[in-house]
Amino acid sequence: MSRRKFIKKATLGTLAGLIGADIVFGASMPKNYFPIALQEPDLFQLFGKSPEMTVLNTKPWNIEAKAHLLDDKITPNKAMFLRNNGLLPEKIDLDKWTLTIDGESVKEKKTYSLSELKSKFKQYTYQLTLECGGNGRSEFDPPAKGNQWTIGAVSCANWTGVRLKDVLEDAGIKEDAVYIGYHAIDSHLSRDPNKEPISRGAPMEKVVQDETLLAFKMNNEAIPLAHGYPLRLIAGGWPASVSGKWINRISIRNKVHDGTKMTGTAYRVPCKPVAPGEKVKDEDMCIIESMPVKSLITFPKTGAIIKENKKLHIRGHAWAGELEVAQMEYSIDFGATWLECVIDKPVNRLAWQHFSASLSFPQKGYYEIWARATDSQGVKQPMVLPGWNPKGYLNNACHRIAVKVI
Ligand SMILES: Nc1nc2c(c(=O)[nH]1)N[C@H]1C(S)=C(S)[C@@H](COP(=O)(O)O)O[C@H]1N2
Numbered sequence: 385m386s387r388r389k390f391i392k393k394a395t396l397g398t399l400a401g402l403i404g405a406d407i408v409f410g411a412s413m414p415k416n417y418f419p420i421a422l423q424e425p426d427l428f429q430l431f432g433k434s435p436e437m438t439v440l441n442t443k444p445w446n447i448e449a450k451a452h453l454l455d456d457k458i459t460p461n462k463a464m465f466l467r468n469n470g471l472l473p474e475k476i477d478l479d480k481w482t483l484t485i486d487g488e489s490v491k492e493k494k495t496y497s498l499s500e501l502k503s504k505f506k507q508y509t510y511q512l513t514l515e516c517g518g519n520g521r522s523e524f525d526p527p528a529k530g531n532q533w534t535i536g537a538v539s540c541a542n543w544t545g546v547r548l549k550d551v552l553e554d555a556g557i558k559e560d561a562v563y564i565g566y567h568a569i570d571s572h573l574s575r576d577p578n579k580e581p582i583s584r585g586a587p588m589e590k591v592v593q594d595e596t597l598l599a600f601k602m603n604n605e606a607i608p609l610a611h612g613y614p615l616r617l618i619a620g621g622w623p624a625s626v627s628g629k630w631i632n633r634i635s636i637r638n639k640v641h642d643g644t645k646m647t648g649t650a651y652r653v654p655c656k657p658v659a660p661g662e663k664v665k666d667e668d669m670c671i672i673e674s675m676p677v678k679s680l681i682t683f684p685k686t687g688a689i690i691k692e693n694k695k696l697h698i699r700g701h702a703w704a705g706e707l708e709v710a711q712m713e714y715s716i717d718f719g720a721t722w723l724e725c726v727i728d729k730p731v732n733r734l735a736w737q738h739f740s741a742s743l744s745f746p747q748k749g750y751y752e753i754w755a756r757a758t759d760s761q762g763v764k765q766p767m768v769l770p771g772w773n774p775k776g777y778l779n780n781a782c783h784r785i786a787v788k789v790i
């Protein structure tokens with residue numbers, strides 16, 4: 385039954401259940417009326433997301449968090465950004481789900497059922513940072529096409545699954561293997577079954593890392609449908625586009641994977657800095673690998689009002705792709721001087737790290753708090769927009785919030 389038909393037949397009680405609140409003047413509601421709360425997009429239950437999340441696009445669905453929503457140390461589903469290149473799969477038959485390992489560099493093509501994957505290989509749980517390569521795109525000038533992500537396309541949840549390397553080794557990897565490419569069951573926006581919305585991958589060096597998982601649980605529950613149920617690749621610290629959702633096939637390639645969104649300007653940046661707006665030759669574009677150092681102030685919320693002579697405790701997270709964050713600083717004078725934050729060690733490699741600091745303000749007035757992370761190789765976040773690139777990737781400029789002391 386279609387949703388609309390179902391809702392037409394539903395009683396007031398059922399509607400109230402769906403909305404999650406009594407419809408106080410329900411008796412006056414016109415017959416067959418379709419309450420706004422249940423129209424698409426489903427305002428209150430959108431993929432189980434917080435109503436404060438920002439919907440950037442509905443076709444495909446792209447939703448981002450606001451900084452204060454990411455305050456939890458482990459990102460819950462309700463605050464996790466959603467990035468789709470195509471249409472969500474509609475029906476998933478768990479019993480029939482299989483993962484096939486093929487490609488030029490597999491010794492023998494092999495297919496596993498989900499239960500085989502779960503029983504045959506040891507399971508691991510890691511907290512892993514996933515940031516969309518286009519996070520921060522909205523600030524680029526000249527503007528870059530695509531979803532205008534501000535700061536909220538990053539998450540760090542717990543992922544449980546089997547190691548990709550264990551599965552590939554079981555299938556058998558030929559010596560000439562250089563890359564893997566994933567294939568998934570979401571459909572292209574055109575609904576053309578011969579087109580894939582996205583099919584990316586990673587070089588073998590990333591594939592063989594302990595933390596690179598074929599995951600079936602997120603935060604100790606089945607992965608939510610929108611985030612890749614029942615099986616997804618997780619490659620923390622790299623652009624999240626490498627972490628394919630709904631995957632049913634992995635090809636071991638003897639060359640750099642050439643699937644959809646592996647070429648041209650997709651997830652590639654000029655190998656050397658270029659002037660804003662400059663045309664870049666195809667051979668001068670490089671695939672994005674480890675993400676750059678970055679941080680987010682998750683408390684307080686921008687716009688906070690603080691009483692004079694009161695200390696303000698700020699906190700947030702910092703991450704640095706394949707590296708660790710070595711130092712975290714804040715500034716209340718637009719970057720003229722910087723003071724130290726406390727920065728924790730990550731719970732495991734490729735997990736974001738938590739920072740905090742206790743600030744005092746010299747007098748009443750308007751302030752901005754800027755946060756700046758430094759990675760273990762000494763590279764600091766830029767205060768303003770970093771290198772322009774055609775698709776607006778890798779904006780890791782310092783996060784700022786505004787506060788008023790009264
Ligand atoms: N099958 C499939 N996998 C995908 C995508 C997609 O559209 N289809 N989007 C990728 C991109 S660009 C990102 S940033 C992440 C987003 O993961 P999330 O929606 O779970 O936050 O998934 C990646 N994996």
Ligand SMILES: [Mo]
Nearest residue numbers: 467516517625
């Ligand atoms: Mo992405």
